[in-house]
Amino acid sequence: MQKILIVDDDPLIRLLLEEILTDFNAKGIQISTADNGLTALELIKREEPDIIFLDVMLPQMDGFEVCSIIKNDLSLKHLYIIMLTAKGQEIDKKKAHEYGADYYITKPFTIQDVIRKVSEVLGASSQ
Amino acid sequence: MSKLFKRTLIIMIVLFAIIAMTTAVSTGWNLYNDLIAEYKSKGSAIARSIASSSVETLLNREPSTVQAMIDQFTEILGVSYVFVVDNQGEIISHTFVPMIPREIIQIKNSTLDTSRDVSIEGKGEFIDISFPIVEGTVGVVHVGMDKGIIFSQLRAGMFRQLSLLTIIFIISVVFAYMFVNKISQPLNKLTDYSRKLASHDFTATVDIKSQDEIGMLAETMKSMAMDLSEVFERYELALKDAIVELQDTLAYLTAVIDNMADGLLVTDTDGIINHVNPALSLMFHMREADMIGKNCRDIFGIELFELVEKSRKHPDEAFTTGIKLAGGKFGQAVATGIHKDSLEAEDVHEKGIGSVILIRDITAEKEIDQMKTDFISTVSHELRTPLTSVLGFTEIIEKRLEENIFPLLKPMDQGVIATIKRIRNNIKIILSEGERLTALINDVLDISKLEAGKVEWKMERIQVQDLIEHARFATSSLFEQKKLEFRQYMEPGLPEIIGDRGRLIQVLINLFSNAVKFTEQGHILCQATKSDNEVVVSIADTGFGIMEGDLSSVFEKFKQAGDTLTDKPRGTGLGLPICRQIIEYHGGKIWAESQPEKGSIFSFSLPVLSALPPTKGKAGFLHYEESEIQL
Numbered sequence: 001m002q003k004i005l006i007v008d009d010d011p012l013i014r015l016l017l018e019e020i021l022t023d024f025n026a027k028g029i030q031i032s033t034a035d036n037g038l039t040a041l042e043l044i045k046r047e048e049p050d051i052i053f054l055d056v057m058l059p060q061m062d063g064f065e066v067c068s069i070i071k072n073d074l075s076l077k078h079l080y081i082i083m084l085t086a087k088g089q090e091i092d093k094k095k096a097h098e099y100g101a102d103y104y105i106t107k108p109f110t111i112q113d114v115i116r117k118v119s120e121v122l123g124a125s126s127q
Numbered sequence: 128m129s130k131l132f133k134r135t136l137i138i139m140i141v142l143f144a145i146i147a148m149t150t151a152v153s154t155g156w157n158l159y160n161d162l163i164a165e166y167k168s169k170g171s172a173i174a175r176s177i178a179s180s181s182v183e184t185l186l187n188r189e190p191s192t193v194q195a196m197i198d199q200f201t202e203i204l205g206v207s208y209v210f211v212v213d214n215q216g217e218i219i220s221h222t223f224v225p226m227i228p229r230e231i232i233q234i235k236n237s238t239l240d241t242s243r244d245v246s247i248e249g250k251g252e253f254i255d256i257s258f259p260i261v262e263g264t265v266g267v268v269h270v271g272m273d274k275g276i277i278f279s280q281l282r283a284g285m286f287r288q289l290s291l292l293t294i295i296f297i298i299s300v301v302f303a304y305m306f307v308n309k310i311s312q313p314l315n316k317l318t319d320y321s322r323k324l325a326s327h328d329f330t331a332t333v334d335i336k337s338q339d340e341i342g343m344l345a346e347t348m349k350s351m352a353m354d355l356s357e358v359f360e361r362y363e364l365a366l367k368d369a370i371v372e373l374q375d376t377l378a379y380l381t382a383v384i385d386n387m388a389d390g391l392l393v394t395d396t397d398g399i400i401n402h403v404n405p406a407l408s409l410m411f412h413m414r415e416a417d418m419i420g421k422n423c424r425d426i427f428g429i430e431l432f433e434l435v436e437k438s439r440k441h442p443d444e445a446f447t448t449g450i451k452l453a454g455g456k457f458g459q460a461v462a463t464g465i466h467k468d469s470l471e472a473e474d475v476h477e478k479g480i481g482s483v484i485l486i487r488d489i490t491a492e493k494e495i496d497q498m499k500t501d502f503i504s505t506v507s508h509e510l511r512t513p514l515t516s517v518l519g520f521t522e523i524i525e526k527r528l529e530e531n532i533f534p535l536l537k538p539m540d541q542g543v544i545a546t547i548k549r550i551r552n553n554i555k556i557i558l559s560e561g562e563r564l565t566a567l568i569n570d571v572l573d574i575s576k577l578e579a580g581k582v583e584w585k586m587e588r589i590q591v592q593d594l595i596e597h598a599r600f601a602t603s604s605l606f607e608q609k610k611l612e613f614r615q616y617m618e619p620g621l622p623e624i625i626g627d628r629g630r631l632i633q634v635l636i637n638l639f640s641n642a643v644k645f646t647e648q649g650h651i652l653c654q655a656t657k658s659d660n661e662v663v664v665s666i667a668d669t670g671f672g673i674m675e676g677d678l679s680s681v682f683e684k685f686k687q688a689g690d691t692l693t694d695k696p697r698g699t700g701l702g703l704p705i706c707r708q709i710i711e712y713h714g715g716k717i718w719a720e721s722q723p724e725k726g727s728i729f730s731f732s733l734p735v736l737s738a739l740p741p742t743k744g745k746a747g748f749l750h751y752e753e754s755e756i757q758l
Binding site for chain 2: 010020057
């Protein structure tokens with residue numbers, strides 16, 4: 001079963017992503033959420049979701065740190081990480097790249113952006 | 128001894144020598160002739176008396192008597208010898224001792240001349256005077272007068288004369304000395320006096336009261352000295368005033384410089400520090416004495432030295448750089464070349480005499496800038512999150528309505544159709560305004576970063592053609608929507624430029640979309656040409672154009688040309704200001720021309736590779752990074 005994890009401290013953003021991804025949920029893809037870095041890390045280690053939406057600004061442990069831990073863990077390295085950032089600054093893009101994130105979505109995003117990317121990743125991994 | 132006297136003395140000696148010689152020769156000659164004549168007459172008188180008194184004795188042949196008689200005559204001064212020759216030509220008696228000299232035997236018979244010169248070896252010169260006795264029938268008497276006596280008398284005479292002349296000469300020299308001194312003493316006094324005047328000693332005076340030319344000269348000099356001293360006094364006063372004024376001005380200038388809040392640094396053309404003010408010492412926590420005379424490179428580092436170099440090479444421009452101050456503070460240094468306004472030196476480098484650098488503590492400004500950027504960054508972040516929800520949920524609502532609700536409604540109901548239409552419209556407005564808000568947030572963040580110099584530039588070699596193609600591709604949908612034709616003209620052989628590819632494409636996209644936004648029909652022409660050391664890109668449209676009053680402010684923040692239009696296309700009002708920031712960072716210019724109702728032309732220039740000036744002013748990072756982040 002394919003899994004998607006949404007990590008954001010803002011409940012509205014979590015809800016929005018969940019809403020956007022309802023169609024995938026309906027198709028049997030499991031969607032879970034986390035509101036801080038540490039919980040997210042535990043969940044990731046346990047569940048190994050196919051796609052992780054990872055916000056940068058998180059309580060307890062920020063998105064970059066979570067990202068670098070996952071990407072430095074051989075058993076988790078393959079997980080697809082989409083960083084969510086509100087800043088859109090080059091420095092964040094660069095950082096995301098350095099920490100090994102696979103994709104980068106700037107807030108505000110359109111639902112098409114999210115749906116296209118998720119279909120693409122899940123389609124590729126299910127094949 | 129005065130020079131005048133020396134000269135006089137030489138002339139006197141020469142003259143005296145000539146006079147002495149001439150008189151000596153003439154007197155000597157006269158004396159000689161007189162003495163000869165005297166001796167001759169004396170001799171002939173003696174000879175005559177011997178002749179007349181010796182007739183009988185001769186006739187009687189009594190030589191011993193004759194001998195006794197002639198012996199007496201040799202007692203007479205000047206008579207050297209006497210001899211008597213008989214009519215046979217025999218010397219019958221003579222006074223020669225011990226024998227008759229040879230020379231006498233030769234002349235004993237000569238009777239023709241009454242006198243002749245005889246030189247007797249070992250005895251000297253004589254005048255031989257002969258007198259016949261009884262018409263020569265009895266014999267001849269010869270008397271020899273000693274010439275040596277004549278000579279010694281001549282010598283004595285000459286000596287006396289010369290001694291006299293010498294005495295006269297010495298006396299006249301003494302007189303001459305006194306006389307010359309009388310003339311030269313006042314002259315010497317005048318010389319001393321004029322020397323003192325020359326060394327500006329106007330208290331000196333000269334004591335000459337004579338009525339002659341020298342006296343007049345002295346008087347003239349005295350009055351001249353008075354005039355001079357007056358003039359000097361006047362000039363000295365004027366000079367003192369000028370010095371005081373100059374000192375005041377200098378003190379004023381020094382006070383101004385010393386009390387400046389900004390640090391001041393003056394260097395010569397080699398970068399050697401000539402002057403600093405207290406503010407500068409304070410900024411760098413250094414003593415003035417530790418800086419003066421040193422090279423600014425050693426004290427303030429290479430950046431400031433390069434600034435000095437630049438200002439020396441381009442004296443008409445001001446150059447700025449950031450510099451670290453003591454105590455973790457930041458300063459901004461502005462350097463300008465100091466050059467003399469002399470027409471003689473044609474070369475600007477010759478005119479240059481150094482650089483003046485002003486350093487301002489911009490720590491506070493930097494902090495404020497930082498705070499502003501941080502604030503804008505935070506605000507934009509805080510705005511984005513709710514905006515994401517607004518846009519996201521609106522989209523979801525739209526999707527759900529389209530997919531789940533609208534199909535369920537009865538399509539026959541006109542009221543429902545109208546409501547559905549209105550709802551669609553309203554949702555579109557929410558979405559487009561949300562997008563505009565997003566763009567605004569992005570642009571505000573962008574321009575605040577550009578203005579604060581916080582943008583990381585990726586400078587690389589670029590073909591202008593490549594930029595235009597990318598921008599054209601990115602805006603192709605806009606052109607299609609409005610059905611506008613895109614034309615382009617590229618001058619062949621355009622040189623490469625150096626710039627941030629993404630940023631320059633951003634400029635072009637902005638200008639293209641502006642052109643499309645303000646044009647309803649016609650075409651948009653993009654031209655790229657080369658002029659001098661620049662590439663000029665211009666985008667001309669056939670749109671509304673811009674009112675002349677708005678033209679100057681289109682590059683200012685939140686000043687949209689559309690403000691004056693009723694049917695205004697919406698934008699953030701930051702697009703052109705961002706374009707200006709980007710182009711100016713590249714060392715280029717951006718400008719707009721327009722004719723209302725006919726269209727506008729927006730152009731920008733970029734320096735070509737070879738003519739690229741060093742980046743100045745804004746703190747930027749000029750580095751060549753080829754790799755772009757691909758996520």
